[in-house]
Amino acid sequence: MSLLSLKNVSRHFGAVTALSGISLEVPQGELRALIGPNGAGKTTLFNLITGFFRPSEGEVRFSGHSVKDVSPEKLVQRGIIRTFQITEIFLDLTVYQNLEIAVETAKGLNLRPWLSRRRRREVRDSIDELMDTLRLGRLSNHLAGELAHGDQRLVEMAIALSHEPKLLLLDEPTAGMGDEETQRMTELIRHLHNQRGITILFIEHDMAIIFDVADRITVLDNGRLLAEGTPAEIAANADVQAAYLGGVK
Ligand SMILES: Nc1ncnc2c1ncn2[C@@H]1O[C@H](COP(=O)(O)OP(=O)(O)OP(=O)(O)O)[C@@H](O)[C@H]1O
Ligand SMILES: [Mg+2]
Structure with a gap:
């Protein structure tokens, strides 16, 4: 059984579709990277998993139980813990x-x-x-x-x-860091994964880090799931290359 399971999840904000038809399985113990261009829906996905927002359609399950109607505080008690894109201390x-x-x-x-x-x-x-x-x-x-x-x-x-945490969600943990700080954070993520067996889902823009530490990578683009696979599979994926190169003008 997956620790985290999303079935056909969508989220609309008025006329904006932030996420559309996302299905995703994260097994216990995996270190999964979530990538995608700006506005792809990555942070929104975290907000749905942590109960900050509710899906417009579809279902999020954690440890086999739906998180529907469970408050963010209760989800923290169950072990879903996040950090924010902007540091909150x-x-x-x-x-x-x-x-x-x-x-x-x-x-x-x-x-x-x-x-x-x-x-x-x-x-x-x-x-x-x-x-x-x-x-x-x-x-x-x-x-x-x-x-x-x-x-x-x-x-x-x-x-x-x-x-x-049983599931740790990190939103751009190395954003704005220098090389040395980035390396420390990367080592820490690896330690939490390898030594403590914590299941981690992390949003990251730095490809070197992602390819270094991730077991698998999920790619979002414009609210849709574009690709999923091992770092080698993602590196070779033509759709992913097009989405990223397409973003560079
Ligand atoms: N609370 C909200 N109200 C209205 N629109 C929102 C809200 N949150 C997100 N959106 C919209 O949903 C889309 C996805 O945003 P999201 O923040 O999830 O992207 P992201 O992949 O995390 O981007 P970034 O890499 O810039 O952090 C964007 O079009 C954004 O403007
Ligand atoms: Mg974001």
């Missing part, structure tokens, strides 16, 4: 405070008026582990708003991981 809080809120929320502790010593230690251990994985320890007391863009994205990634 608390800029006027420190890195540590950002992670503290995330961990307490993920553990359902954020509304408690006080935490027992054991709970506090649990929260602190989780934060330390996230800091280690993301190598953010040195920035613990820095304000998130003062970090380099790449480090902000790592904080966002740490927040996503605090929710223990």
Whole structure:
């Protein structure tokens, strides 16, 4: 059974058809890239999977269950976690405070008026582990708003991981990053896939990264599914070449 399954999904915004007749299966443990020219419908697809928007037609299933009528918050609890095309973190809080809120929320502790010593230690251990994985320890007391863009994205990634994703959706995780930051993020994605077995669907424009890490690639163009296959198959696909070359004027 696929972890994520879309059947004939469409989404209209007034007269605009952002997605049309998309069927897609992402098996457990796969690292899938989602690519396509600007406006192809990639972010809209994420919005449908995470319950931010509802499909106009068709169905999204996660772990065999329809996500219809399930709130975005409930889907987070079920393990569908996303990061955004524009980084979303608390800029006027420190890195540590950002992670503290995330961990307490993920553990359902954020509304408690006080935490027992054991709970506090649990929260602190989780934060330390996230800091280690993301190598953010040195920035613990820095304000998130003062970090380099790449480090902000790592904080966002740490927040996503605090929710223990089963399906991680990354919207252009390396956008606006320098070479070194891009390499770090790429290594991290590979680590989450290989070492932790997290199923990942990521939107990316950088072909070198996609061909380096993706198991399979899905190509959207103008709201339609243009092609799907291994990196080698996609590289050789004439329709994909036409869509991309057609976009360069
Ligand atoms: N909330 C909305 N209201 C109206 N139109 C929308 C909305 N969200 C997306 N669209 C439209 O749907 C289409 C697909 O947009 P989407 O943001 O999904 O593309 P994308 O593939 O993520 O593009 P990019 O690579 O630029 O991020 C576009 O024509 C966009 O204008
Ligand atoms: Mg987008």
